[in-house]
Amino acid sequence: MVIRHAPRLPVVSMALSAAGGRTLACRLVADRDQPPFDRSAMDGIATRAADTHPGALLRISGVAAAGVPFMGTMPVGACVRIFTGAVVPSDADTVVPVERISVDNEVASLSASAPVGQHIARQGCETREGAAIVEAGELLTATRLAVAAAFGHAQIQVSRAPRVAIVPTGDELVDVSATPGPGQIRDSNRYALAQIFRQGGAEVVDMPTAADEATALHASLCSALRAADVVVTCGGVSAGDLDLVAPALSELGANILFHKIAIKPGKPLLFATLGEKIVLGLPGNPVSAAVCALLFGLPLLAAMQGRGSPSWQIVRLPLAQGLPAVGARDEIVPLFVTSLAGRMAVSPIATVGSADIFAFSRAQLLGMRPAGQAPLAAGDALDVFLWPTLHP
Ligand code: AMP
Ligand code: MG
Numbered sequence: 001m002v003i004r005h006a007p008r009l010p011v012v013s014m015a016l017s018a019a020g021g022r023t024l025a026c027r028l029v030a031d032r033d034q035p036p037f038d039r040s041a042m043d044g045i046a047t048r049a050a051d052t053h054p055g056a057l058l059r060i061s062g063v064a065a066a067g068v069p070f071m072g073t074m075p076v077g078a079c080v081r082i083f084t085g086a087v088v089p090s091d092a093d094t095v096v097p098v099e100r101i102s103v104d105n106e107v108a109s110l111s112a113s114a115p116v117g118q119h120i121a122r123q124g125c126e127t128r129e130g131a132a133i134v135e136a137g138e139l140l141t142a143t144r145l146a147v148a149a150a151f152g153h154a155q156i157q158v159s160r161a162p163r164v165a166i167v168p169t170g171d172e173l174v175d176v177s178a179t180p181g182p183g184q185i186r187d188s189n190r191y192a193l194a195q196i197f198r199q200g201g202a203e204v205v206d207m208p209t210a211a212d213e214a215t216a217l218h219a220s221l222c223s224a225l226r227a228a229d230v231v232v233t234c235g236g237v238s239a240g241d242l243d244l245v246a247p248a249l250s251e252l253g254a255n256i257l258f259h260k261i262a263i264k265p266g267k268p269l270l271f272a273t274l275g276e277k278i279v280l281g282l283p284g285n286p287v288s289a290a291v292c293a294l295l296f297g298l299p300l301l302a303a304m305q306g307r308g309s310p311s312w313q314i315v316r317l318p319l320a321q322g323l324p325a326v327g328a329r330d331e332i333v334p335l336f337v338t339s340l341a342g343r344m345a346v347s348p349i350a351t352v353g354s355a356d357i358f359a360f361s362r363a364q365l366l367g368m369r370p371a372g373q374a375p376l377a378a379g380d381a382l383d384v385f386l387w388p389t390l391h392p
Pocket of ligand 2: 170212235236284
C-alpha cells in the first residue's frame with residue numbers, strides 16, 4: 001500500500017559528482033566501445049604470435065604506453081615494448097608479460113611461445129557503443145557512478161531528493177544538549193530517523209519537537225507539511241489519551257490508509273496521504289520507530305524516486321541459536337552475523353523490548369517471523385532482510 005501511494009518526484013538535472021545515492025531517471029548509453037581500443041592487460045612486449053617460440057629473439061622497435069600509442073610499423077621479427085592500458089599496435093596480436101622475457105641491448109628473448117590474443121582486451125569486449133549501461137530507476141552506487149563517468153555522462157537526470165520533515169512528539173522530550181528534568185528523556189529518535197531517511201536519499205528537514213497538545217500538534221503538522229514531501233512523526237500514535245497524531249491528521253483532512261499493523265515491534269504505525277503529501281506516523285518507542293522507518297519508510301522513498309522494485313528483498317539464512325514461538329503478530333528479529341558449521345548464520349540479539357535501542361544498536365540485520373510460527377531450533381532457516389538493511 002505504501003509503494004502504491006508513493007507520489008513520483010520530479011526529475012532534475014545534476015552534476016555526476018553530486019549524484020551518489022540518487023536514482024537515475026533516464027537510461028545512460030555508452031558513447032563508445034569499452035575498451036575503446038585493443039588494450040594491453042600487462043606490462044611486457046606486443047608482437048606477432050607467429051614470431052614467438054622458446055628462444056625467439058625480437059628487436060624492440062618502439063614503445064606503447066598508456067595514453068601514448070605506438071604510431072610506427074612493427075617489422076616482422078620485431079616487437080614493441082608495451083604497458084598496461086596501452087593500445088596494442090595494429091601489427092601485433094599478442095602480449096608477452098615482462099615476467100616471460102629478458103631484455104638485452106633492445107632485444108627481447110622469449111622463454112615460450114604466446115598464443116594469439118594473449119593479455120589483450122579486445123575493443124568492445126566489455127560494452128559496445130550504444131548499449132545501455134545504467135537503467136532508469138537504478139540507484140547511483142559508487143560503481144555505477146564510475147560507469148557513468150567512463151562514458152562521459154558529466155550531467156545526468158535523477159529524481160529530486162525527497163524532502164522528509166521529522167516531527168518528534170512528546171512532552172517528555174528534551175534536546176540532546178539539555179539536562180533532563182524529572183520524568184524527561186532526551187529526544188534520541190530524531191537522530192536515528194534522520195540517518196535512516198538520509199540513507200534512503202532524503203533531504204531531512206528538522207522540525208521542533210511537538211507537544212502532546214492538540215493545537216500545538218496541529219500547528220507543527222501544518223508547518224511540516226509545508227516544508228516537505230513526507231512528514232514523519234514519531235510518538236503519540238498508539239491508543240492513549242495523549243496520542244493525538246491520528247486525530248490531528250483527521251482534522252487536517254488526511255486520508256488515513258492504515259493505522260495499526262500486526263507486527264512486533266511497530267504495531268501503532270500509521271500511513272496517510274494529504275493531497276500529494278505523505279504522512280508516516282511512527283511509534284515512539286525507539287526500536288519500533290527505527291524498524292518502521294526502515295521497513296516502510298525506505299521503500300516509500302525508493303518508490304518516490306522511481307527505484308525499480310522497491311519492495312523487501314528477503315533471503316533465508318540458518319539460525320545459530322533457537323527462538324521461541326511467535327505470538328499473534330509478525331515478529332521482527334534483530335540479528336548479528338555469525339557462523340554455524342563454517343557457514344554464514346544469524347543469531348538473535350538479546351533485548352528487553354522495543355524501547356531497548358542500546359541492544360538494538362548492535363544489530364547488523366533484521367529477520368522476520370510470521371505470526372504463530374512454532375519455536376525454531378539452531379540450524380532452522382529464518383527470513384532475513386537483504387533490503388532494506390540497517391547498515392547500507
Ligand atoms: P509514545 O508512542 O508517544 O507513547 O512513546 C512511546 C515511548 O517512546 C515512550 O516511552 C516515549 O517516551 C518514547 N519516545 C517517544 N518519542 C521519543 C523520542 N523522540 N526519542 C526517544 N524516545 C521517545
Ligand atoms: Mg508520546
